[in-house]
Amino acid sequence: MDNKTPKTLPIQSATFTPEVNAEIRRAAATGIYDIRGGGAKRKVPHFDDLVFLGASVSRYPLEGYRETCNTKVTLGTRFAKKPIELDIPITIAGMSFGALSGQAKEALGRGASAAGTSTTTGDGGMTPEERGHSNKLVYQYLPSRYGMNPNDLRKADAIEVVVGQGAKPGGGGMLLGQKISDRVAEMRTLPKGIDQRSACRHPDWTGPDDLEIKLLELREITNWQVPIYVKVGGTRPYYDTALAVKSGADVVVLDGMQGGTAATQDVFIEHVGIPTLAAIRPAVRALQDLGVHREVQLVVSGGIRNGADVAKAMALGADAVAIGTAALIALGDNDPKWEAEYQKLGTTAGAYDDWHEGQDPAGITTQDLALASRLDPIDAGRRLRNYLKVMTLEAQTIARACGHNDLRNLEPEDLCALTVEAAAMAQVPLAGTEWYPGKPGTGY
Amino acid sequence: MLTYDLDAEGLRGLNEALQKQTQETNETQWEVVNPKGSHAIAVGLDAPIDVTVHGSTGYYCGGMNQQATIRVKGSAGPGVAENMMSGTVIIEGDASQYAGATGHGGLLVIKGNASSRCGISMKGIDIVVHGNIGHMSAFMAQAGNLVVCGDAGDALGDSLYEARLFVRGSVKSLGADCVEKEMRPEHIALLSALLEKAESDAKPEEFKRYGSARKLYNFDVDSNTTY
Numbered sequence: 001m002d003n004k005t006p007k008t009l010p011i012q013s014a015t016f017t018p019e020v021n022a023e024i025r026r027a028a029a030t031g032i033y034d035i036r037g038g039g040a041k042r043k044v045p046h047f048d049d050l051v052f053l054g055a056s057v058s059r060y061p062l063e064g065y066r067e068t069c070n071t072k073v074t075l076g077t078r079f080a081k082k083p084i085e086l087d088i089p090i091t092i093a094g095m096s097f098g099a100l101s102g103q104a105k106e107a108l109g110r111g112a113s114a115a116g117t118s119t120t121t122g123d124g125g126m127t128p129e130e131r132g133h134s135n136k137l138v139y140q141y142l143p144s145r146y147g148m149n150p151n152d153l154r155k156a157d158a159i160e161v162v163v164g165q166g167a168k169p170g171g172g173g174m175l176l177g178q179k180i181s182d183r184v185a186e187m188r189t190l191p192k193g194i195d196q197r198s199a200c201r202h203p204d205w206t207g208p209d210d211l212e213i214k215l216l217e218l219r220e221i222t223n224w225q226v227p228i229y230v231k232v233g234g235t236r237p238y239y240d241t242a243l244a245v246k247s248g249a250d251v252v253v254l255d256g257m258q259g260g261t262a263a264t265q266d267v268f269i270e271h272v273g274i275p276t277l278a279a280i281r282p283a284v285r286a287l288q289d290l291g292v293h294r295e296v297q298l299v300v301s302g303g304i305r306n307g308a309d310v311a312k313a314m315a316l317g318a319d320a321v322a323i324g325t326a327a328l329i330a331l332g333d334n335d336p337k338w339e340a341e342y343q344k345l346g347t348t349a350g351a352y353d354d355w356h357e358g359q360d361p362a363g364i365t366t367q368d369l370a371l372a373s374r375l376d377p378i379d380a381g382r383r384l385r386n387y388l389k390v391m392t393l394e395a396q397t398i399a400r401a402c403g404h405n406d407l408r409n410l411e412p413e414d415l416c417a418l419t420v421e422a423a424a425m426a427q428v429p430l431a432g433t434e435w436y437p438g439k440p441g442t443g444y
Numbered sequence: 445m446l447t448y449d450l451d452a453e454g455l456r457g458l459n460e461a462l463q464k465q466t467q468e469t470n471e472t473q474w475e476v477v478n479p480k481g482s483h484a485i486a487v488g489l490d491a492p493i494d495v496t497v498h499g500s501t502g503y504y505c506g507g508m509n510q511q512a513t514i515r516v517k518g519s520a521g522p523g524v525a526e527n528m529m530s531g532t533v534i535i536e537g538d539a540s541q542y543a544g545a546t547g548h549g550g551l552l553v554i555k556g557n558a559s560s561r562c563g564i565s566m567k568g569i570d571i572v573v574h575g576n577i578g579h580m581s582a583f584m585a586q587a588g589n590l591v592v593c594g595d596a597g598d599a600l601g602d603s604l605y606e607a608r609l610f611v612r613g614s615v616k617s618l619g620a621d622c623v624e625k626e627m628r629p630e631h632i633a634l635l636s637a638l639l640e641k642a643e644s645d646a647k648p649e650e651f652k653r654y655g656s657a658r659k660l661y662n663f664d665v666d667s668n669t670t671y
Contacts, residue, residue: 031665145546145565148527150488150508177662189548189567189586191606194661199584203564204523204542210503213483217504220459221488 023266034266035174037099037355037365039167039258039302039325044275046258046303047312049422050415051431054401062400069396070406073320075297076158076227076250079219083227083250084136084158086320087116088392089407090310093255093301093324094140094160094231096122098175098184099262099355100328101372102129103380104364107331109133110377111384115392120160120322122262123173123198125187126152133377138229141218143172144198146188150221158251159218160229161211163202163240166259166302169233169273173198174263178358181367211247219248229253234279234302235272241286245296253322254283256302260325262365263356276302276313278425281412284317293317294408307394314395315410316426330387331380332362446471450485451478458485462512465491481521486514489531506533509550522559525552528569541578544571547588553642560597563590566607572642582609583619591638593646601654605661609654610635612646623657 012018023034055061062069076083092112097105099122109130112119118136125147131137139156141148153159164170175184177193185192205214215228230244231253244252256276261269280300287293300313301322313321325333334342336349338361345352345359355365363374399407402414416431417423423436430436448458458476465471469491476497479485483502486495489512497505500518506525512532516524519537528547535543538556545561547569554562554571560578563571568587576594583599585607595613602619608631609622618624627649635648 032663145527145567148546149529149548150490150510150527153508191661194605195663197603199565203561203583204504204526204545210522213503217484217487217507220455220484221463221508223460223463224456 035176035263035356036266036269036353037261037263038269038353039260040270040273040275041353042270044257045277045419045421045425046275047277047309049277049419050312050417050426050428052308052311052315052398052402052414053416055403059403061403062405064397064400067400068405069399070408071392071396073297073408075229075299075320078227078250078292078296079224079248080158080227080250081223081225082157084118084138086118086136088388089314089320089395090115090304090388090391091117091138091299091320091322092119092327093259093322094120094122094138094162095324095328096124096173096175096262097127097130098122098124098179098188098367099365101363101366101375102127103372103375103377104328104331105130106133106377107375107380107384108327109137110381111327111330111388112136114381114385115388117388118157121156123175124184125149126155127187131155133381140231142198143200143202144188145203146190146198153218154222156222156226158227158229159222160231160253161215161218161249162231163211163244164233164235164255165231165261166233166255166257166273166276167261168264168268169235170200171264171268171272172200173261174356176263176356176358179356179367184367208243208247211243215248227251229299231255233257233259234274234276237274237279238282238286241283241298242290245287245290245292249296251297251299252283252287253299253301254279255322256300258303259301260328275425276300276304277422280313280316280318281425281427287317294319307391307396308398310391310395311398311407311410312415314407315414316412319408326387327384328364330384331364332375332383333360333364335362338362445473445475448474448476449478450476450482451480455482455484459487462486462489462491462493462495465489465493467491469493479518483521486512489514500537509533519556520554524554525550525569528552538575539573543573544569547571549588551638551641555643557594563588563607566590570638572638572644574642574644576613579616580619582607582622585609589634589638591635591642591651593644601656603660604656606656608634610651611654612651615652615654618654621657621660622654625653625655627651627653 073089113135120138138158175196227250229251230249232240234256257273297319300318341361360366363371415428423430474495479499481502487507490510502521504523506514510529515534520539522540523542525533526545528550530550534553539558541559544552552571554573557575562577562581566585572591579597582601585604592611596615599619601622
């Protein structure tokens with residue numbers, strides 16, 4: 001063959017991409033699955049695939065700067081003597097001390113409190129610091145029951161029984177040895193330095209009939225004072241929501257696959273569970289079918305990033321949302337200012353997800369005291385407060401443009417979809433049409 | 445002695461009355477009649493009081509107990525003394541599954557048999573079972589002592605951490621990473637004290653000790669068939 005013979009160009013496989021091949025080589029070298037933090041990274045139908053239909057001739061808008069648009073929401077009105085009253089419908093999702101540094105937990109508490117909302121403990125119990133810095137603190141009741149005790153339970157403003165989470169529905173938590181410091185080990189009654197694998201299901205109940213009795217016990221211990229949430233990962237949202245209601249939940253927390261975790265198998269994060277967008281309408285339908293929509297509140301999480309996402313989730317029927325990953329970014333996670341250090345770890349700002357290794361340059365997902373000291377909890381808390389305020393203003397802007405004086409008055413009729421997939425999942429019309437797949441009476 | 449008729453007066457009133465007792469209370473002796481298998485009896489107590497339940501209980505009797513001594517003159521349903529922090533719970537009859545689950549402290553005595561998952565995820569509680577226990581007991585047990593005067597079912601101590609297991613009779617099978625260990629003098633002394641507190645006349649020398657081989661504490665590619 002001479003040099004003048006035309007050649008085909010090298011073609012990279014769309015199936016065996018460089019990322020896929022790198023993972024195959026990594027697996028072959030180590031013999032263990034990839035573990036990482038965060039939520040699903042691959043592109044899935046999301047809130048970006050929806051747009052709002054602003055007011056025009058058929059509806060009139062509210063003045064953006066003058067007419068009020070309520071953002072307050074009350075959670076736990078079904079059974080609790082003391083429901084949680086929030087100034088904004090954006091809460092901070094459960095993240096543990098252990099997964100996060102003490103400074104990061106403090107910053108979350110400061111930011112949430114300044115914005116008038118709640119924050120949440122995680123797998124590992126309640127620290128005095130986070131209780132002290134959180135005006136409203138939700139105490140997670142998890143399968144592991146690490147650090148679980150009735151005294152802390154009674155200090156909580158609400159209890160969240162965690163059945164699952166969007167990053168790993170059906171899986172337990174994971175905290176590798178690098179982060180099991182003396183304090184974390186003591187709080188969890190574990191040997192220092194072990195690779196902690198939390199249980200995937202609760203040790204003393206199985207199924208909705210048992211859960212109903214478990215909720216009775218928790219209410220008896222806390223004198224029926226505080227709301228009880230039930231958190232589920234997005235898998236079968238209609239049935240999970242219905243069964244949570246049947247079990248006596250005051251609030252259902254629904255977490256889609258973009259919701260983050262401190263650490264679990266990458267294959268779990270990317271391949272188990274459904275997108276947040278697809279989970280909301282079935283959950284709302286379950287509440288409506290049972291006649292408890294708005295009486296049992298729905299909190300949606302998993303990939304909420306801005307006020308538009310907040311407004312879209314609420315328009316689809318949520319009463320509030322929760323943020324985790326976005327809150328960490330507001331604190332300073334994955335900030336390009338640490339790029340040189342991310343490079344040393346073999347990654348880059350924006351892609352760093354080896355949170356389980358405890359070497360976070362931003363000092364957030366670590367138990368290393370020197371790294372953790374890089375995060376000023378007061379400054380970071382202020383950034384979170386600002387971010388929450390911006391999200392709220394953005395959501396209000398959209399609500400007013402749609403003619404609503406309360407974020408919870410947003411409704412599916414305010415939305416249309418840009419893709420057929422999003423139209424099917426959100427059950428709102430494809431833009432420019434009155435149709436979505438599965439619309440009753442359309443035949444298909 | 446204060447007598448509470450659970451059937452007539454209801455669960456909320458009972459727990460409220462028991463939970464409001466303080467360290468200095470002189471209302472230390474309580475009895476509950478007509479429990480009729482009710483759930484969540486005497487949960488969340490935190491005072492040095494004695495509560496005797498005349499009859500069998502449902503789920504979670506004595507849940508999250510602190511300081512109190514609760515005696516059930518009958519059998520107990522699932523999750524008795526779950527997450528107990530301190531105090532004593534005594535079951536005269538048998539106990540259903542998850543007895544003593546996630547308990548952080550205190551003593552749970554079961555005079556009869558305990559079903560599956562006894563001591564699951566225990567975190568410091570002492571459990572003494574006069575009879576037998578079911579399968580998957582002491583699963584992921586982290587700390588404390590489980591004493592079984594009879595036999596143990598399948599997969600005892602699967603994936604356990606630092607809890608100590610003492611069994612006098614047979615063990616149908618051991619779970620992942622659970623192995624028999626040497627009984628040293630300190631274990632005999634520990635067991636002797638627990639048996640005495642639990643009103644058992646079993647001899648410590650008749651028991652075998654089981655614990656973690658600690659091979660699953662950190663991920664190891666050569667152990668991955670047991671994960």
